[in-house]
Amino acid sequence: MTVADFVKEIEAKKLKAVQDRLKKEKASQKYIPDAKKPGLFHSLLHVAVKVGDPAIVEALLAAAADVTAVDHEDSTALHWAVRSSSTAPKIAELLLKKKSKVDAVNKAKMTPLHVAAAAGSVAAVDLLLKAGAAADAAPAGGATPLQCAVRACCDGSLKASVMLEVVDKLAAAGAKLADKDAEGLTPLMRLMEAGKVAEAMQLLERPSCGVDELDPSGRSLLMAQVASEQPHMDMVKELVGKGASADLQYPQTLDTPLHVAARKGSMELVSVLLPAAKKPHLRNASKAVAAEVALAEAPAAAGAAIAEAILAAGGDPGEAGLGLMKAAVEKKADGVAALLVPLLKPAVLTSLDLEFKTLVAAGLGRAAMAYVKRFDSEHAGDVAMDDAGNTRLHLVAESGASYDVVTAMMSLGLNPNTANKEGDSPLHVAARTGHLEVCRALVDGGADVLKRNNKNRTPRSQLKLPDNTKDYLAEAEEEFKAAKDAKKSSLWDEKMRETQTSSAFGLRVM
Secondary structure, three states: OOHHHHHHHHHOOOHHHHHHHHOOOOOOOEEOOOOOOOOOOEEHHHHHHHHOOHHHHHHHHHOOOOOOOEOOOOOEHHHHHOOOOOOOHHHHHHHHHOOOOOOOOOOOOOOHHHHHHHHOOHHHHHHHHHOOOOOOOOHHHOOOHHHHHHHHHHOOOOOHHHHHHHHHHHHHOOOOOOOOOOOOOOHHHHHHHOOOHHHHHHHHOOOOOOOOOEOOOOOEHHHHHHHOOOOOHHHHHHHHHOOOOOOOOOOOOOOOHHHHHHHHOOHHHHHHHHHHOOOOOOOOOOOOOHHHHHHHHOOHHHHHHHHHHHHHHHOOOHHHHHHHHHHHHHOOOHHHHHHHOOOOOHHHHHHOOOOHHHHHHOOOHHHHHHHHHHHOHHHOOOOOOOOOOOOHHHHHHHHOOOHHHHHHHHHOOOOOOOOOOOOOOHHHHHHHHOOHHHHHHHHHOOOOOOOOOOOOOOOOOOOOOOHHHHHHHHHHHHHHHHHHHHHHHHHHHHHHHHHHHHHHHHHHHO
16 A cells, blocks of 8 residues: 555544554655655654544554654644644644654744744643743744734734734743844734734733834834824824833934924824823924924914924923024914913023014014013003003004903003003004904903094094904994993982982971
8 A cells, every 4th residue: 555545544534544554564654745746745644633633643653653754844743733723732742742842943934832823723832832832932033923923913814812812821931022023023013014903902901012112214103103194093092001102213303203293283193192202392303393393394273283282281492492482483373482481591582582572563462471471570560662652552452462362461450541642542553453352352351442542533433444443343332331321320220219218208207
């Protein structure tokens, strides 16, 4: 009988026939399945292992089958025994008892443990580890068993739950979750590259999985996510929650993740990154901090808000404050400038020619308010700021400011009815310049809508007023007159009641 006939008996699981044949022939025979391909071969023991019948494997081993024999890929029978989770663990046990090499390496640079991990053979992984297999073996620069399991998950041949079970067993035996493969990727990076976000987040629950490791280009996983066109926000939040640094700088540009998020104009990303940014004012290769990048490069609608959020969270920008204030003035980012005024050294503000009047002239009302609070809060009353007798409130009325800024200015003691040398109140000025929000704030703050200037004109009766302020002041005058009439009527009614009460008392006395 030929070797091929022997193989057929093994594949048919004919134990008695196999045992009888072993009495006459050697158990360690090479088998070539296809005569036309002599380079493809394995042993009878490999065949028995593949069939999966422990009794036949045991019979071959009893007949001195060579457990070290390899196939054309240098895989031993033990490699074959663990490459499927459906193979009975007893077969691997039998081979190990006969001193099969637990760390034998095939041409693919894989030990039996690598094969078992990639196949998700949990029982085999346990068995091999107990037999002394190296959990972190990486033969000749190949992958580790853990990396093999992760790659199998990435290509869809291994379920995530099984992969994680294998990973946990290997990690418990000393395998490192943060080890990089030959391409410079950690298991976490490998999963994200394959789009396995849910699996990556599950892996993140394990300690020491390398959240701050850098890929071959020098990017951390957090940077890669922030820079991607469609960041996975759950992953970004999870990375930050697990301690990923928002301060790691990309070698080529020295950008941090915060720079990148600011440049994109993503307040959502910035809000997640800020709590993790211990140094939010790091400069990139262009010497710009993230807040400055937001002002200069983010979409206009988002840039100022992002820069303001970074400053509010990050404190003193130090030497970067000068450039940041320049950008704030240029972009008219009032909120940013207002945050910088209390932080910058007076010499810096002076070098930029920034004080109350210039800030107001630049349309930075909140910053002007911050300037007053910092440098002149005790003398913020109705002091003339120029030869025309204009107070700070006149200047704000002329340049324009938000309702809140004007209200805040009045809270420092500025009177909305103080007149300049022309007899104009701040309301006269605001009406002429068409600053409706300023008009509203002044009126709500007690400005006299009927006050006349040196030309005997009320704010509304001035010539060539913009329609918006003229219409508003007309309504304000009506409301003022109605309130005045109501008050007069109320006083008259009260006087009448007092008179009637006195008369009634007199009649009772009589």
